[in-house]
Amino acid sequence: MARRSGLSVRLKLTLSYAGFLMLAGVLLLGAAGLFLLRQGWLRTNEEGAWRQSPGTELVRGFAPTAAAVMVFLLVFGLLGGWLLAGRMLAPMDRITHATRAAAAGSLSHRIRLPGRKDEFRELADAFDTMLAQLEAQVAEQQRFAANASHELRTPLAISKTLIDVARADPNHDTGELVDRLHTINTRAIDLTEALLLLSRANQRAFTREHVDLSLVAEEAAETLHPLAEKHGVILETSGDIAPAAGSPALLLQLTTNLVHNAIVHNLPQQGTVWVHTGVRPKTVVLTVENTGEQLTPQLVATLTEPFQRGTERIHTDQAGVGLGLAIVKTITEAHDGTLALTPRPAGGLRITVELPAASGR
């Protein structure tokens, strides 16, 4: 925003400081003058003299001294005020400098104002905190973009290799080539769809409807039943009606991701998945729990980060892209809910999604 330039704060402070000093000087000298004038009159009356006004003479003698004092106060006020205001406003320079640096893109700069707490230090500290958060967010976004590009490049690079090999060998089995290209293509589409879903949930661009989580859980379980059978996993659903407010499609996606994970990241055989819905005083809860290998709390704490995959299966064909839990977390947050991941002592994971209960149930 373009503004016309005005008096600097330093100058304004200096002028008001000098102004107040002059005012105090005038009042003090005025009082002294009045006092002298009264003394003069009293003496005149006592002496019964006829000279008209010795008091006025006294004041006349006092005037040059008073003028000298006023000049001194003016110079002292201006000089002292200028230095004092400069000292007081010094932190502002650092804050302005840091703001300009941040506006120019340098988010790593910090003000780090030394000294005890006062208004300027509080402003500087708040600014430093804001910069730190902004820097972390930007770094996270850059990491995300780099990871997404890398993940998207992989299927494209594999397709290119397959096509190159096929071109070099005219007797190549095209049926097999088409099959493999189809698989790779499907994976790339899945990844792109997951990315789109993530950005949609992030923008909170959905209307809130009445959604019963127990019905959503049943639908997800029904859809994934064949997968559970394929993996030899027993899938159990239970619980009460759990009315929440949100997007039915996104909440179904959330539940599906959780149940899908619980099936595929389970024991190689005889695994179990429990899906449960419940109500608390002000919230509704969806819990998905599964058997599986033992997980450390440190590993579990990282699983909701985008592209974060567990230890196993990273290089196998059916490895996921690592966005399932990131999507769950984003959808939960977009619905003002909380997500908790706890490793089960016997192995496997327990995931709890807690959403605000729909009002007026």
Ligand SMILES: Nc1ncnc2c1ncn2[C@@H]1O[C@H](COP(=O)(O)OP(=O)(O)OP(=O)(O)O)[C@@H](O)[C@H]1O
């Ligand atoms: N229910 C679970 N039990 C055990 N481990 C799990 C469970 N859910 C997730 N994990 C671990 O967390 C990792 C991240 O899960 P996430 O769903 O984000 O990615 P993914 O399943 O690998 O891929 P996709 O994006 O296809 O879902 C998984 O690779 C797995 O190691």
Ligand SMILES: [Mg+2]
């Ligand atoms: Mg997953």
